[in-house]
Amino acid sequence: MSQTTPSIYEIAVLPGDGIGVEVMQACVALLDAAQKIDHGPQLKMTRYDAGAQHYAKHGEALPERTLDAARAAHAVLFGAMGWPNVRYPDGTEPIPQLDLRMALDLYAGVRPIRWFAGLPKVLTDSRAENIDFVLVREQTEGLFYARGKGSVNEAGESYDTMQITRRGTDRVSRFAFKLAEQRKRRRGQANVTCVDKANVFTSMAFFREVFNDAAKDFSGISFDHAYVDAMALTMIKKPWALDVMVTENMFGDILSDLAAGLIGGMGMAPSADVGDDHGLFQPAHGTAPDIAGQDKANPGAMFLSGAMMLDWLADRHDQPELEQRARLIESALETVLGDGAVRPMEYGGSAGTKAMTEAVIAALPQAFATLK
Numbered sequence: 001m002s003q004t005t006p007s008i009y010e011i012a013v014l015p016g017d018g019i020g021v022e023v024m025q026a027c028v029a030l031l032d033a034a035q036k037i038d039h040g041p042q043l044k045m046t047r048y049d050a051g052a053q054h055y056a057k058h059g060e061a062l063p064e065r066t067l068d069a070a071r072a073a074h075a076v077l078f079g080a081m082g083w084p085n086v087r088y089p090d091g092t093e094p095i096p097q098l099d100l101r102m103a104l105d106l107y108a109g110v111r112p113i114r115w116f117a118g119l120p121k122v123l124t125d126s127r128a129e130n131i132d133f134v135l136v137r138e139q140t141e142g143l144f145y146a147r148g149k150g151s152v153n154e155a156g157e158s159y160d161t162m163q164i165t166r167r168g169t170d171r172v173s174r175f176a177f178k179l180a181e182q183r184k185r186r187r188g189q190a191n192v193t194c195v196d197k198a199n200v201f202t203s204m205a206f207f208r209e210v211f212n213d214a215a216k217d218f219s220g221i222s223f224d225h226a227y228v229d230a231m232a233l234t235m236i237k238k239p240w241a242l243d244v245m246v247t248e249n250m251f252g253d254i255l256s257d258l259a260a261g262l263i264g265g266m267g268m269a270p271s272a273d274v275g276d277d278h279g280l281f282q283p284a285h286g287t288a289p290d291i292a293g294q295d296k297a298n299p300g301a302m303f304l305s306g307a308m309m310l311d312w313l314a315d316r317h318d319q320p321e322l323e324q325r326a327r328l329i330e331s332a333l334e335t336v337l338g339d340g341a342v343r344p345m346e347y348g349g350s351a352g353t354k355a356m357t358e359a360v361i362a363a364l365p366q367a368f369a370t371l372k
């Protein structure tokens with residue numbers, strides 16, 4: 001849907017906790033540097049509080065002011081939130097991103113995974129260099145419907161209920177098919193795989209039925225089905241054969257971390273949480289308490305999430321300059337990784353967050369000259 005073209009794009013920046021703060025600082029610096037080089041549309045990035053540490057200090061994880069700003073912004077840029085020892089009385093963590101997904105109706109979790117030259121070869125098969133797939137995760141229902149509603153009874157039984165609706169499955173399936181259509185224009189072919197557990201659960205057989213109904217409106221795109229356990233195997237055995245996958249919320253949560261493992265870890269795994277009216281862009285990783293505060297985080301996933309935001313804004317506001325800026329950022333990151341002189345600590349190198357950021361910013365002018 002094309003919206004009017006703003007003179008300035010308001011971006012609500014929510015760094016959050018742990019390495020979320022570090023990779024966000026890096027990403028804002030990169031976005032600023034990129035817009036100074038291409039002199040294109042301006043992003044106004046304004047920072048807002050939210051997260052586990054905010055909850056620990058102020059008793060709320062997602063202040064009303066932050067939620068209002070996220071609603072009003074053209075897009076939300078999000079670091080990571082949560083801290084394992086900050087918990088609600090029921091033992092779960094304050095995790096504002098889940099509240100934002102519901103409040104902004106961000107039903108499609110788009111999690112692309114692709115191999116970049118210079119990344120570690122986790123799989124020995126040379127075809128692993130062709131890994132390029134997208135996992136689309138339903139994000140407003142599924143097993144996450146149970147959040148805040150679970151029970152433990154006196155008999156020592158605990159229940160969490162899964163919700164699958166026709167509306168929720170239909171819209172996320174259509175989102176996956178439309179994404180496949182875009183990829184087909186670039187790659188000549190596209191396929192959507194419905195990942196479910198329709199052999200066991202009524203809710204999952206229903207998910208598959210609704211997916212099949214939606215598929216009828218996309219005759220140019222092939223589709224198939226896989227059980228989630230078999231998909232875990234395929235992701236390791238031949239991930240280069242995968243294209244677009246659509247799945248239930250919890251399955252998508254688990255498979256997306258597995259997918260990141262195929263390219264060496266979470267540091268190159270971006271994501272977009274997208275609905276019909278709002279978009280939030282964040283790395284798929286968490287706050288990484290084990291490395292937080294040590295300048296060790298790989299900011300690559302955050303950079304790629306920033307590029308996904310630019311692509312989404314470009315499409316929504318018919319502003320091709322922002323799409324070019326997304327390619328500029330990707331290209332600078334590719335140059336740094338491919339060159340190998342600056343290697344993220346995550347992959348055994350010595351470059352921390354700051355060194356990676358400086359290197360990618362330094363690669364922008366050359367990337368800009370090449371792309372022009």
Ligand SMILES: NC(=O)c1ccc[n+]([C@@H]2O[C@H](COP(=O)([O-])OP(=O)(O)OC[C@H]3O[C@@H](n4cnc5c(N)ncnc54)[C@H](O)[C@@H]3O)[C@@H](O)[C@H]2O)c1
Nearest residue numbers: 080081082083084266267285286287288290291297298346
């Ligand atoms: N989207 C989010 O904000 C999000 C996602 C997952 C987890 N969390 C929260 O984050 C906290 C920690 O969760 P976790 O440890 O299970 O997952 P995590 O993703 O934070 O960390 C898993 C592992 O990956 C490494 N890692 C993650 N991102 C990295 C990066 N950019 N560079 C280098 N290494 C990186 C970490 O060091 C750790 O070893 C928890 O509170 C959890 O609820 C938040």
Ligand SMILES: CC(C)[C@H](C(=O)O)[C@@H](O)C(=O)O
Nearest residue numbers: 081082095098253256284286
């Ligand atoms: C932190 C957590 C609630 C979140 C999720 O489960 O959606 C994370 O794992 C993710 O993948 O974005």
